[in-house]
Amino acid sequence: MNPDWVEKDFYKVLGLDKSASADEIKKTYRKLAKELHPDANPDNAKAEACFIKQKAAYDVLGSDAT
Numbered sequence: 040m041n042p043d044w045v046e047k048d049f050y051k052v053l054g055l056d057k058s059a060s061a062d063e064i065k066k067t068y069r070k071l072a073k074e075l076h077p078d079a080n081p082d083n084a085k086a087e088a089c090f091i092k093q094k095a096a097y098d099v100l101g102s103d104a105t
Contacts, residue, residue: 054071064101
């Protein structure tokens with residue numbers, strides 16, 4: 040297992056409190072994904088990097104949100 044995954048605060052990556060509900064997680068992720076998606080930000084490496092981090096956070100936290 041990658042140690043970065045164990046130590047990473049995925050709630051913080053999404054800008055959420057640890058008490059966030061599954062619905063809040065989903066809504067926040069969708070909003071951020073829309074803003075940072077590479078298709079919406081062509082040639083913006085910073086936005087793409089943020090999108091990748093937030094997708095990874097949602098992949099972990101969102102498993103309970105679906």
